[in-house]
């Protein structure tokens with residue numbers, strides 16, 4: 001498939017935006033007039049109709065001209081260009097056969113003056129990320145990005161940047177394209193649930209998004225993510241912590257199947273413990289794993305969701321040698337932390353790689369084509385194997401950097417970054433199939449804490465080294481403070497070949513005359529993140545505080561002193577002045593959007609400084625806390641419709657679990 005992809009991409013000939021040339025054949029709009037109609041089949045699918053709407057809407061936004069959409073039977077013969085969207089009766093007359101296209105692929109081809117944008121279609125929902133028959137829609141998005149230079153920065157109208165154009169013309173085009181990555185997702189669980197009838201809790205509605213705005217945001221986000229071609233999820237091999245819960249189910253009857261502890265007992269003193277490692281060398285257990293499998297589906301062998309492994313002699317003999325001196329930034333990969341010191345801590349990658357292969361060999365007796373999912377390259381299995389073990393393309397696993405605090409977040413110390421690349425490379429060299437499933441987007445809370453340089457570089461590097469797909473946990477939706485980071489991930493997931501600098505320029509261009517100032521603004525924050533890498537790690541390196549991804553509200557005020565915010569405000573003031581020199585109000589609107597994010601960070605810092613690392617308001621400060629909360633909530637309600645922040649994520653994921661806000665609400669906001 002890759003060969004076909006590259007072959008056809010090179011035939012993509014020439015695109016003209018606002019200059020008319022005598023060569024132009026396909027003309028949608030010229031001199032402010034419609035030269036084309038959009039044509040769909042008489043019985044067009046929902047995907048084709050939706051795709052046609054997306055094309056018409058964006059062309060109108062760019063040119064002010066609204067193209068007419070007609071069905072194939074009504075398509076006029078005397079119009080200059082017909083843009084055929086989706087499967088039609090006309091396409092096959094020109095050799096366009098969507099039935100032969102790979103999943104998610106599309107053809108973008110001019111025939112005379114007409115244009116065909118066609119992928120495979122069915123009755124599925126065009127916005128469903130598990131629907132692989134959305135090629136037609138992806139083709140329209142490709143056209144909008146390449147020809148109109150449309151940029152989707154964040155969900156909603158203001159985040160949609162469509163440069164003004166007086167003409168939309170294409171010389172000649174013939175392109176077949178499928179996504180570079182097989183599956184592409186930024187997990188957005190809580191908000192996504194709203195689309196399928198979910199509701200938000202009253203406490204969240206009181207503090208963040210109102211009910212109706214939350215639902216509108218979910219809808220806008222769903223559209224936005226598909227515009228960035230998120231999807232392919234039906235192609236992702238299943239993953240999971242395959243043996244979590246086994247101790248509860250089988251521990252009493254077969255304690256010998258579970259990890260041997262240093263005190264000589266098996267499993268866990270708590271019979272209800274969920275994440276208890278198995279003894280992978282136990283042959284009876286191995287046979288049972290194959291027996292209980294249905295013989296068809298992917299055989300899932302993901303380790304439990306907790307570090308610490310079996311200490312038995314046999315299991316240890318499957319491990320490679322441990323480093324004499326673990327790298328300073330990878331201490332917790334190799335050494336026990338307080339959670340489970342009674343079991344083995346160190347690299348068990350060779351052990352698990354051999355286990356996956358052993359089970360695969362046994363399972364082949366039932367199904368020679370069995371695919372084994374090791375699930376996660378994670379915790380004790382994170383360091384690359386060192387025994388030279390060879391795996392194969394029927395073994396799949398996903399790379400999750402999530403161990404020592406130095407390895408969890410971008411930016412990270414440069415040495416840690418290089419070491420992480422080595423682990424990816426080492427795993428890739430075993431010959432298994434690899435996906436990328438990082439957690440670092442959980443970071444940053446509502447603060448302007450982010451970067452693009454390392455994470456973008458790593459993404460591209462991993463793509464060049466065998467990354468099959470990417471699924472990120474999680475899209476926290478802090479669009480105004482993490483804008484370039486989120487936009488970069490959208491773009492890389494859709495097109496990993498684009499250069500980071502180019503992606504950043506696309507983002508900044510949406511600010512018109514303020515582009516340079518906005519770049520300066522975000523560089524200011526990226527520099528702050530890099531300059532303080534170790535400070536940020538140390539700040540949360542305290543068991544009382546908890547892990548940074550969820551405990552961030554406890555330290556927000558320490559992480560971001562007000563004088564740092566004030567300097568950033570000055571940069572934005574200058575950006576706004578620049579943006580206002582344009583008659584197009586959208587540029588200033590976007591700078592103001594960034595300002596909402598920064599003002600929101602400031603108001604949040606105000607509340608965080610009163611809690612001061614505690615979960616309850618310190619004595620004597622209740623009135624002050626009430627005032628800070630009222631001000632913050634009012635600001636959220638006044639600005640929520642801009643979608644500057646996924647406020648459901650803010651309240652539900654970060655704030656309510658950390659701060660006793662229910663109590664504060666009762667005493668200050670509802671007057672009880």
Ligand SMILES: [Zn+2]
Nearest residue numbers: 279310312315
């Ligand atoms: Zn063992």
